[in-house]
Amino acid sequence: MSDLAALADKTRAFIEREVQPVDDEFDGDVEAAGGDTLRVRLQEAAREAGVFAPHAAVAYGGLGLGMEARAAVFEAAGRSLFGPMALNINAPDEGNVHLLEHVATAEQRERFLAPLARGEVRSAFSMTEPAPGAGADPSALASTAVRDGDAWRINGHKWFITGADGASFHIVMARTSGEPGSPGGATMFLVPADAPGVELVRHVGTQDRSMIGGHCEIRYVDVVVPGDAVLGEVDEGFRYAQVRLGPARMTHVMRWLGAAVHAHETAVRHVAGRRAFGTRLAELGMVQQMIADNEIEIAATRALLLEACRELDGGGRAARTTSIAKTFAAEALHRIVDRSVQLCGGLGVSSDLPVARIAREVRPFRIYDGPSEVHRWSIARRAVARIDGAAR
Ligand SMILES: Cc1cc2nc3c(=O)[nH]c(=O)nc-3n(C[C@H](O)[C@H](O)[C@H](O)COP(=O)(O)OP(=O)(O)OC[C@H]3O[C@@H](n4cnc5c(N)ncnc54)[C@H](O)[C@@H]3O)c2cc1C
Structure with missing residues (x-):
């Protein structure tokens, strides 16, 4: 197993052991669960487990992972709604760490970036x-x-x-x-x-x-x-906003992908165990279609995400690939989670399972980091500009 796969596994085990039980107890409501007191406690546990701040530079106490390397680790963290906070890779702090690493002066890094990367401040x-x-x-x-x-x-x-x-x-x-x-x-x-x-x-x-x-x-x-x-x-603020936004969109995709995969696995477990009409729900064609559609959209989201991450790691702006991955993911993850709710029946909308709360949390992603319509608009304009350029 590669070091990276081992880190993703370790992260997943940490989330299941230390974070998911609190998420379940408080139905994903971070203030009810203790707010900053909870954050400090979970971050201390993440440090002890060796999974804290995978994104931050080693000089700032992080693991220094690039974008592609982050994907599986952030996905594992995203399985719990409190997981990204525990690893200090929550929005907006994680995107701000990235921005400060790229744009801040040495003094600004010392004063703002260092305590942020260490989880001392938000x-x-x-x-x-x-x-x-x-x-x-x-x-x-x-x-x-x-x-x-x-x-x-x-x-x-x-x-x-x-x-x-x-x-x-x-x-x-x-x-x-x-x-x-x-x-x-x-x-x-x-x-x-x-x-x-x-x-x-x-x-x-x-x-x-x-x-x-x-x-x-x-x-x-x-x-x-x-x-x-x-x-x-x-x-130059709008230019720096793009420095922040491309990677920040992709790390949002990674985290929400983890949540959606968790919802999907919960749903598959439910239909594999529940019997109705003389068979397991999982043997029914319409149920299988929902499961298969989820599997397809999870795989497609991962593929688009990794393509954009490779471009970012190569130093590209990745404006087109991050727009495409963000738009597809925000909508696909919403569909995956909605199907998961449906597959779980009444439990799907209850707080006994995590799927209803994941559905609640994932919806705004189609609006922030650029609404889907704005991304489609710019994807289309680029496509037309390519044809116009070729015709000249
Ligand atoms: C949960 C959440 C967290 C957020 N966190 C932050 C944050 O930390 N910092 C921050 O600065 N902002 C944050 N935002 C704000 C977010 O970035 C904005 O909501 C987003 O940019 C959309 O702006 P708006 O809400 O003003 O929508 P509007 O500008 O009013 O747009 C409304 C709708 O119009 C449509 N639309 C807009 N332009 C076009 C177009 N060109 N073509 C077709 N349709 C179009 C889209 O459907 C869009 O959703 C957050 C928002 C949410 C919901």
């Missing part, structure tokens, strides 16, 4: 705004940052900011030039969550319950940060 990525601000179309960005001597003054209104309650810092996207609608002019800022003017308005109530720190509405009111709070270059 973070938020703050981009989406209420209408008419940034949403599916990031260029509508309306939050602003203006120079104030050597410092910057940030004003803005954001929402759906995952993990913001309890985060130690936010990576805030604000406009430093242009107008809402201009394609450039955004800058990323590292903003301590306790800076004067950072106001947590409320938790936006959403159907999912496994993301620590909720999805928050935030106001930034005359928040003053020093010049060295700029992450990367001024006006």
Whole structure:
């Protein structure tokens, strides 16, 4: 067995032993299960088990895995809704670690990346705004940052900011030039969550319950940060967002694939054991069709995911392959989990089995990290541009 397969096996065993029982007891509700107290306890257990922070560089206490190498390990972690949190590979922290490794200065790494990678703090990525601000179309960005001597003054209104309650810092996207609608002019800022003017308005109530720190509405009111709070270059924020988003989309696919496979295996176990109409449910043609469709879509999701990961590992932007994999996966995983609910009958919608809670958690993935429609739009535009280019 390769080292990687052994690590994936070890991760799966750790999740089954230490994490799934808590997930089951609290029906995947992370706040009810203890919030940050639970996070600290599970992360300590993951460290002891040797499975903590597989994504982070070795210098920051991680295992330093590339994208393709992560896939099986993240999938194993994703089998429990609390698994990614236990390994410190939850969104948005995992994507923020990646972004900081690529863009932050040495001082910023020491101050923000190192404690984040070690699990000492949490973070938020703050981009989406209420209408008419940034949403599916990031260029509508309306939050602003203006120079104030050597410092910057940030004003803005954001929402759906995952993990913001309890985060130690936010990576805030604000406009430093242009107008809402201009394609450039955004800058990323590292903003301590306790800076004067950072106001947590409320938790936006959403159907999912496994993301620590909720999805928050935030106001930034005359928040003053020093010049060295700029992450990367001024006006390059949209470019860095792509550095973060390509890999972050794929790690979301890995984690949700693990959850969907767990739902599917639960369903197959149910129909293999339950008898009706003089036979096992698993012998009935329509049941077999659902099982087979799940197997096909799991395999197809893995294949598309690995293709995009290889391109990312090779240094490519992988804009097309990550868009295709993300769109297919978000929809296929939803179908897989929905069929799993159906196969389990009444138990499928109960809290006795994990499938109903997985269905609840996986649905928003078709909206965040780019709604399916926006990805389809850009996939189609690229295809047309290829034909136009060839015709010239
Ligand atoms: C659970 C969850 C967690 C999130 N976490 C974060 C976070 O941590 N940080 C953050 O900044 N944001 C976060 N978001 C916000 C998320 O990124 C946005 O919801 C997403 O970008 C869509 O923006 P919107 O909600 O404003 O939808 P809108 O922009 O209002 O779009 C609504 C719908 O319009 C359709 N649409 C839009 N554009 C097109 C198009 N070109 N063609 C066809 N149809 C189109 C799509 O169906 C889309 O779903 C989160 C959202 C959710 C649900």
